[in-house]
Amino acid sequence: MSTGVNSSEQTAGGAAADGGVLTAIDHVGIVVDDLDAAVGFYEQTFGAKVVHRERVEKDGVEEALLAAGGNYVQLLTPTREDSAVAKWLAKHGSGLHHVGYRVDSCQVALDRAVAAGVRALDAAPRPGSRGTTVAFLHPKSAYGTLIELVQEG
Ligand code: CMX
Numbered sequence: 824m825s826t827g828v829n830s831s832e833q834t835a836g837g838a839a840a841d842g843g844v845l846t847a848i849d850h851v852g853i854v855v856d857d858l859d860a861a862v863g864f865y866e867q868t869f870g871a872k873v874v875h876r877e878r879v880e881k882d883g884v885e886e887a888l889l890a891a892g893g894n895y896v897q898l899l900t901p902t903r904e905d906s907a908v909a910k911w912l913a914k915h916g917s918g919l920h921h922v923g924y925r926v927d928s929c930q931v932a933l934d935r936a937v938a939a940g941v942r943a944l945d946a947a948p949r950p951g952s953r954g955t956t957v958a959f960l961h962p963k964s965a966y967g968t969l970i971e972l973v974q975e976g
């Protein structure tokens with residue numbers, strides 16, 4: 824998979840050459856009230872293709888991932904009333920929910936953020952969808968953006 828426009832500035836291992844831990848935007852997470860309708864919108868409007876679909880029980884969501892170059896659009900809908908996404912949908916309606924940044928090591932990126940004073944929602948990296956390892960950072964300590972750190976594998 825392409826690592827995006829900055830790939831020439833990255834090492835073979837994908838680490839940012841400047842020592843930073845963000846290697847690409849992995850995905851944008853968009854919460855919707857009707858997953859099939861939202862998938863249809865991306866397919867019909869942009870010819871986008873669904874590359875993965877999964878229920879993530881821990882997060883109480885069903886997701887559809889659509890390819891956008893080497894990156895993804897992650898459409899999410901709640902599968903249970905008490906999930907974070909259900910709460911968010913009830914309050915805001917459909918819309919942009921979080922940004923997933925790709926990192927080489929979720930643990931390294933999480934440790935660095937916590938050391939910098941950012942509030943982590945996950946004490947340790949945990950399984951995400953499609954076999955990724957992820958950790959979330961609280962939007963209130965990240966300029967109003969829910970941040971997901973995403974490590975392949
Ligand atoms: N983006 C920006 N701000 C957000 C937010 C979001 N996605 N979600 C909540 N907030 C803000 C709220 O607006 C609220 O701000 P105010 O106090 O100013 O009103 C504050 O954070 C608290 O929000 P809340 O509605 O009381 O919600 P909770 O504190 O119960 O939960 C959060 C918020 C971020 C801790 C919770 O949503 C969470 O744990 N999220 C991470 C897990 C997740 O979202 N999983 C689904 C994604 C799965 C995937 O990508 O694979």
Ligand code: CO
Binds near residue numbers: 850923971
């Ligand atoms: Co996500």
